[in-house]
Amino acid sequence: MNLEDQGEVKIKQEADIAMARRAIRDIAKKLGFGITETASIVTAASELSRNVFKYAGAGVMQWRTFTSGENKGVELRFEDRGPGIADVNEAVREGYSTGGGLGMGLPGAKRLMDEMEIDSTVGKGTRVTVRKWCRR
Amino acid sequence: MSDESISVIRIRDVLLVTMPADPDDTTVAALQERTLEAMDLHDVRGLVLDLSKVEILDSYFARTVAETAQMVGLMGGETIIAGMSPAVAITATELGVTLGKTRTALTIDRALDLISKPGDGTRPRREP
Ligand SMILES: Nc1ncnc2c1ncn2[C@@H]1O[C@H](COP(=O)(O)OP(=O)(O)OP(=O)(O)O)[C@@H](O)[C@H]1O
Numbered sequence: 001m002n003l004e005d006q007g008e009v010k011i012k013q014e015a016d017i018a019m020a021r022r023a024i025r026d027i028a029k030k031l032g033f034g035i036t037e038t039a040s041i042v043t044a045a046s047e048l049s050r051n052v053f054k055y056a057g058a059g060v061m062q063w064r065t066f067t068s069g070e071n072k073g074v075e076l077r078f079e080d081r082g083p084g085i086a087d088v089n090e091a092v093r094e095g096y097s098t099g100g101g102l103g104m105g106l107p108g109a110k111r112l113m114d115e116m117e118i119d120s121t122v123g124k125g126t127r128v129t130v131r132k133w134c135r136r
Numbered sequence: 137m138s139d140e141s142i143s144v145i146r147i148r149d150v151l152l153v154t155m156p157a158d159p160d161d162t163t164v165a166a167l168q169e170r171t172l173e174a175m176d177l178h179d180v181r182g183l184v185l186d187l188s189k190v191e192i193l194d195s196y197f198a199r200t201v202a203e204t205a206q207m208v209g210l211m212g213g214e215t216i217i218a219g220m221s222p223a224v225a226i227t228a229t230e231l232g233v234t235l236g237k238t239r240t241a242l243t244i245d246r247a248l249d250l251i252s253k254p255g256d257g258t259r260p261r262r263e264p
Protein backbone atom coordinates (compact mmCIF):
# COMPACT_ATOMS: atom_id res chain seq x y z
CA MET A 1 0.00 0.00 0.00
CA ASN A 2 1.53 3.29 -1.06
CA LEU A 3 0.81 6.39 0.90
CA GLU A 4 -0.03 9.24 -1.41
CA ASP A 5 -1.01 12.17 0.71
CA GLN A 6 -2.10 12.94 4.25
CA GLY A 7 -3.26 15.68 6.55
CA GLU A 8 -5.41 16.49 9.54
CA VAL A 9 -8.21 18.71 10.74
CA LYS A 10 -8.42 19.56 14.43
CA ILE A 11 -11.88 19.34 15.93
CA LYS A 12 -12.19 21.83 18.77
CA GLN A 13 -15.43 23.64 18.09
CA GLU A 14 -18.71 22.97 16.37
CA ALA A 15 -17.68 24.82 13.22
CA ASP A 16 -14.77 22.38 12.79
CA ILE A 17 -17.27 19.64 11.88
CA ALA A 18 -18.09 21.59 8.70
CA MET A 19 -14.35 22.23 8.17
CA ALA A 20 -13.69 18.49 8.32
CA ARG A 21 -16.46 17.89 5.78
CA ARG A 22 -15.05 20.48 3.40
CA ALA A 23 -11.52 19.13 3.64
CA ILE A 24 -12.62 15.57 2.95
CA ARG A 25 -14.94 16.57 0.10
CA ASP A 26 -12.04 18.14 -1.80
CA ILE A 27 -9.83 15.13 -1.19
CA ALA A 28 -12.48 12.61 -2.30
CA LYS A 29 -13.22 14.57 -5.48
CA LYS A 30 -9.54 14.88 -6.33
CA LEU A 31 -9.06 11.16 -5.84
CA GLY A 32 -11.77 10.44 -8.40
CA PHE A 33 -14.68 9.38 -6.22
CA GLY A 34 -18.08 9.94 -7.83
CA ILE A 35 -20.75 12.30 -6.51
CA THR A 36 -22.58 9.69 -4.44
CA GLU A 37 -19.41 8.11 -3.04
CA THR A 38 -18.11 11.56 -2.16
CA ALA A 39 -21.38 12.35 -0.39
CA SER A 40 -21.06 9.05 1.53
CA ILE A 41 -17.52 9.84 2.71
CA VAL A 42 -18.45 13.41 3.65
CA THR A 43 -21.53 12.21 5.56
CA ALA A 44 -19.53 9.60 7.49
CA ALA A 45 -16.92 12.26 8.31
CA SER A 46 -19.68 14.54 9.56
CA GLU A 47 -21.13 11.88 11.88
CA LEU A 48 -17.76 10.80 13.26
CA SER A 49 -16.39 14.29 13.80
CA ARG A 50 -19.64 15.27 15.51
CA ASN A 51 -19.22 12.31 17.87
CA VAL A 52 -15.70 13.53 18.68
CA PHE A 53 -16.97 17.01 19.45
CA LYS A 54 -20.09 15.84 21.29
CA TYR A 55 -18.61 13.11 23.48
CA ALA A 56 -14.94 14.05 23.85
CA GLY A 57 -15.12 17.82 23.40
CA ALA A 58 -12.12 17.81 21.10
CA GLY A 59 -9.99 15.60 18.91
CA VAL A 60 -8.62 15.27 15.45
CA MET A 61 -9.51 13.84 12.05
CA GLN A 62 -6.48 12.47 10.24
CA TRP A 63 -6.86 11.54 6.62
CA ARG A 64 -4.66 9.77 4.13
CA THR A 65 -5.04 8.63 0.58
CA PHE A 66 -3.30 5.57 -0.75
CA THR A 67 -3.02 3.33 -3.77
CA SER A 68 -2.81 -0.42 -3.73
CA GLY A 69 -2.23 -1.86 -7.18
CA GLU A 70 -5.00 -0.49 -9.37
CA ASN A 71 -7.04 0.71 -6.44
CA LYS A 72 -7.17 4.07 -4.79
CA GLY A 73 -8.69 4.74 -1.43
CA VAL A 74 -9.08 7.10 1.45
CA GLU A 75 -8.69 6.46 5.16
CA LEU A 76 -10.07 8.70 7.89
CA ARG A 77 -9.06 8.37 11.50
CA PHE A 78 -10.93 10.16 14.27
CA GLU A 79 -9.04 10.29 17.52
CA ASP A 80 -9.93 11.77 20.87
CA ARG A 81 -8.99 11.58 24.53
CA GLY A 82 -12.56 11.59 25.71
CA PRO A 83 -14.47 9.20 27.98
CA GLY A 84 -14.14 6.20 25.66
CA ILE A 85 -16.82 3.63 24.84
CA ALA A 86 -17.53 0.87 27.36
CA ASP A 87 -19.12 -1.56 24.92
CA VAL A 88 -18.13 -1.02 21.31
CA ASN A 89 -20.48 -3.73 20.02
CA GLU A 90 -23.40 -1.95 21.66
CA ALA A 91 -22.29 1.42 20.30
CA VAL A 92 -22.42 0.27 16.68
CA ARG A 93 -25.90 -1.11 17.16
CA GLU A 94 -28.62 0.87 15.40
CA GLY A 95 -30.50 3.00 17.90
CA TYR A 96 -27.96 2.82 20.73
CA SER A 97 -27.26 6.27 22.16
CA THR A 98 -26.07 7.68 25.46
CA GLY A 99 -26.36 11.21 24.14
CA GLY A 100 -30.06 11.43 23.44
CA GLY A 101 -29.44 10.92 19.75
CA LEU A 102 -30.96 8.39 17.39
CA GLY A 103 -27.86 6.22 17.57
CA MET A 104 -27.36 6.19 13.83
CA GLY A 105 -23.96 7.86 13.57
CA LEU A 106 -21.70 4.83 14.03
CA PRO A 107 -23.86 2.20 12.25
CA GLY A 108 -24.59 4.70 9.47
CA ALA A 109 -20.93 5.58 8.99
CA LYS A 110 -20.15 1.87 8.84
CA ARG A 111 -22.67 1.36 6.02
CA LEU A 112 -21.46 4.41 4.12
CA MET A 113 -17.83 3.31 4.19
CA ASP A 114 -16.20 0.00 3.19
CA GLU A 115 -14.37 -0.67 6.44
CA MET A 116 -14.61 0.55 10.00
CA GLU A 117 -12.56 -0.19 13.11
CA ILE A 118 -13.17 1.15 16.60
CA ASP A 119 -10.50 1.14 19.24
CA SER A 120 -11.65 2.58 22.53
CA THR A 121 -10.60 2.50 26.17
CA VAL A 122 -12.81 3.87 28.92
CA GLY A 123 -11.16 6.89 30.49
CA LYS A 124 -8.51 7.10 27.77
CA GLY A 125 -10.22 7.86 24.50
CA THR A 126 -11.53 6.58 21.21
CA ARG A 127 -10.15 6.00 17.75
CA VAL A 128 -12.48 5.28 14.86
CA THR A 129 -10.91 4.41 11.52
CA VAL A 130 -12.88 4.18 8.29
CA ARG A 131 -11.81 3.42 4.74
CA LYS A 132 -13.38 3.60 1.33
CA TRP A 133 -12.06 2.32 -1.96
CA CYS A 134 -12.51 4.11 -5.23
CA ARG A 135 -13.94 1.63 -7.74
CA ARG A 136 -13.25 2.79 -11.25
CA MET B 137 -18.49 27.65 -2.05
CA SER B 138 -20.58 30.73 -2.67
CA ASP B 139 -23.36 31.62 -0.27
CA GLU B 140 -23.50 29.71 2.99
CA SER B 141 -26.58 31.30 4.46
CA ILE B 142 -30.29 30.49 4.36
CA SER B 143 -32.55 32.47 2.10
CA VAL B 144 -36.21 33.00 2.99
CA ILE B 145 -38.51 34.59 0.43
CA ARG B 146 -42.24 34.82 0.21
CA ILE B 147 -44.03 33.85 -2.99
CA ARG B 148 -47.72 34.66 -2.72
CA ASP B 149 -48.86 32.64 0.29
CA VAL B 150 -45.89 30.31 0.45
CA LEU B 151 -42.46 30.75 2.00
CA LEU B 152 -39.57 29.47 -0.06
CA VAL B 153 -36.69 28.55 2.24
CA THR B 154 -33.45 27.66 0.47
CA MET B 155 -30.62 25.89 2.26
CA PRO B 156 -26.98 26.38 1.19
CA ALA B 157 -24.76 23.53 -0.08
CA ASP B 158 -23.04 22.62 3.16
CA PRO B 159 -24.50 24.45 6.14
CA ASP B 160 -22.58 24.28 9.41
CA ASP B 161 -24.43 23.47 12.65
CA THR B 162 -25.13 27.12 13.42
CA THR B 163 -26.75 27.59 10.01
CA VAL B 164 -28.78 24.40 10.40
CA ALA B 165 -29.99 25.59 13.81
CA ALA B 166 -30.94 28.93 12.24
CA LEU B 167 -33.30 27.08 9.86
CA GLN B 168 -35.74 26.44 12.68
CA GLU B 169 -35.63 29.99 14.01
CA ARG B 170 -35.81 31.75 10.66
CA THR B 171 -38.64 29.55 9.45
CA LEU B 172 -40.84 29.86 12.53
CA GLU B 173 -40.26 33.60 12.68
CA ALA B 174 -41.24 34.00 9.03
CA MET B 175 -44.30 31.78 9.53
CA ASP B 176 -45.39 34.00 12.38
CA LEU B 177 -44.78 37.19 10.44
CA HIS B 178 -46.46 36.31 7.17
CA ASP B 179 -49.87 35.02 6.32
CA VAL B 180 -48.80 31.90 4.46
CA ARG B 181 -50.09 28.38 3.98
CA GLY B 182 -46.74 26.82 4.59
CA LEU B 183 -43.28 26.50 3.25
CA VAL B 184 -41.32 24.86 0.54
CA LEU B 185 -37.91 23.82 1.81
CA ASP B 186 -35.55 23.90 -1.15
CA LEU B 187 -32.74 21.38 -0.68
CA SER B 188 -31.56 21.45 -4.29
CA LYS B 189 -28.18 23.02 -3.42
CA VAL B 190 -27.58 20.72 -0.47
CA GLU B 191 -24.64 18.34 -0.85
CA ILE B 192 -24.98 16.38 2.38
CA LEU B 193 -27.75 15.59 4.83
CA ASP B 194 -26.30 14.16 8.02
CA SER B 195 -28.31 13.02 11.03
CA TYR B 196 -28.26 16.43 12.70
CA PHE B 197 -29.46 18.25 9.60
CA ALA B 198 -32.17 15.64 8.92
CA ARG B 199 -33.41 15.79 12.51
CA THR B 200 -33.64 19.59 12.35
CA VAL B 201 -35.60 19.46 9.09
CA ALA B 202 -38.06 16.92 10.51
CA GLU B 203 -38.47 18.92 13.73
CA THR B 204 -38.98 22.18 11.86
CA ALA B 205 -41.69 20.59 9.70
CA GLN B 206 -43.36 19.32 12.86
CA MET B 207 -43.32 22.78 14.45
CA VAL B 208 -44.64 24.41 11.29
CA GLY B 209 -47.40 21.78 11.42
CA LEU B 210 -48.31 22.81 14.95
CA MET B 211 -48.62 26.37 13.72
CA GLY B 212 -51.07 25.13 11.11
CA GLY B 213 -48.74 25.25 8.14
CA GLU B 214 -47.58 22.63 5.71
CA THR B 215 -43.99 21.83 4.76
CA ILE B 216 -42.90 20.34 1.47
CA ILE B 217 -39.30 19.39 0.95
CA ALA B 218 -38.14 19.82 -2.60
CA GLY B 219 -35.22 19.28 -4.90
CA MET B 220 -33.14 16.70 -3.06
CA SER B 221 -30.40 15.41 -5.37
CA PRO B 222 -30.03 11.69 -6.08
CA ALA B 223 -26.64 11.54 -4.32
CA VAL B 224 -28.08 13.11 -1.18
CA ALA B 225 -31.15 10.86 -1.23
CA ILE B 226 -29.03 7.71 -1.62
CA THR B 227 -26.57 8.74 1.07
CA ALA B 228 -29.22 9.81 3.58
CA THR B 229 -31.05 6.52 3.10
CA GLU B 230 -27.87 4.54 3.60
CA LEU B 231 -27.10 6.52 6.74
CA GLY B 232 -30.60 5.68 7.93
CA VAL B 233 -32.17 9.12 8.31
CA THR B 234 -35.82 9.79 7.69
CA LEU B 235 -37.66 13.06 7.47
CA GLY B 236 -40.67 11.88 9.42
CA LYS B 237 -43.96 12.27 7.61
CA THR B 238 -42.89 15.36 5.73
CA ARG B 239 -44.17 15.58 2.16
CA THR B 240 -41.62 15.81 -0.63
CA ALA B 241 -41.52 16.95 -4.23
CA LEU B 242 -39.04 16.51 -7.04
CA THR B 243 -38.81 20.18 -7.94
CA ILE B 244 -39.68 23.57 -6.49
CA ASP B 245 -42.33 23.99 -9.17
CA ARG B 246 -44.09 20.80 -8.21
CA ALA B 247 -43.85 21.69 -4.53
CA LEU B 248 -45.44 25.09 -5.15
CA ASP B 249 -48.23 23.39 -7.08
CA LEU B 250 -48.84 20.97 -4.24
CA ILE B 251 -48.86 23.54 -1.49
CA SER B 252 -50.94 26.20 -3.19
CA LYS B 253 -53.82 23.85 -3.82
CA PRO B 254 -56.40 24.72 -1.22
CA GLY B 255 -57.36 21.55 0.54
CA ASP B 256 -57.62 19.90 3.89
CA GLY B 257 -54.93 20.41 6.39
CA THR B 258 -53.60 23.67 5.04
CA ARG B 259 -53.60 26.81 7.07
CA PRO B 260 -56.75 28.85 6.74
CA ARG B 261 -56.14 32.39 5.55
CA ARG B 262 -56.13 34.91 8.35
CA GLU B 263 -58.70 37.67 8.22
CA PRO B 264 -57.01 41.00 7.55
N1 LIG C 1 -15.88 9.56 20.21
C1 LIG C 1 -16.68 8.99 21.13
N2 LIG C 1 -16.34 9.02 22.46
C2 LIG C 1 -17.14 8.45 23.38
N3 LIG C 1 -18.30 7.82 23.11
C3 LIG C 1 -18.69 7.75 21.83
C4 LIG C 1 -17.92 8.34 20.76
N4 LIG C 1 -18.55 8.11 19.60
C5 LIG C 1 -19.67 7.42 19.91
N5 LIG C 1 -19.76 7.20 21.23
C6 LIG C 1 -20.81 6.43 21.95
O1 LIG C 1 -21.49 5.61 21.02
C7 LIG C 1 -22.89 5.92 21.02
C8 LIG C 1 -23.45 5.75 19.61
O2 LIG C 1 -22.93 6.75 18.74
P1 LIG C 1 -23.75 7.15 17.44
O3 LIG C 1 -23.02 8.22 16.72
O4 LIG C 1 -24.07 5.90 16.71
O5 LIG C 1 -25.11 7.71 18.04
P2 LIG C 1 -25.39 9.09 18.80
O6 LIG C 1 -24.25 10.02 18.62
O7 LIG C 1 -25.77 8.76 20.19
O8 LIG C 1 -26.66 9.63 18.04
P3 LIG C 1 -26.71 10.28 16.55
O9 LIG C 1 -25.33 10.15 15.96
O10 LIG C 1 -27.74 9.50 15.81
O11 LIG C 1 -27.07 11.69 16.79
C9 LIG C 1 -22.98 7.33 21.57
O12 LIG C 1 -24.22 7.62 22.15
C10 LIG C 1 -21.86 7.32 22.60
O13 LIG C 1 -22.26 6.69 23.79
Ligand SMILES: [Mg+2]
Binds near residue numbers: 050
Ligand atom coordinates in the same frame (compact mmCIF):
# COMPACT_ATOMS: atom_id res chain seq x y z
MG1 LIG D 1 -23.41 10.40 16.72
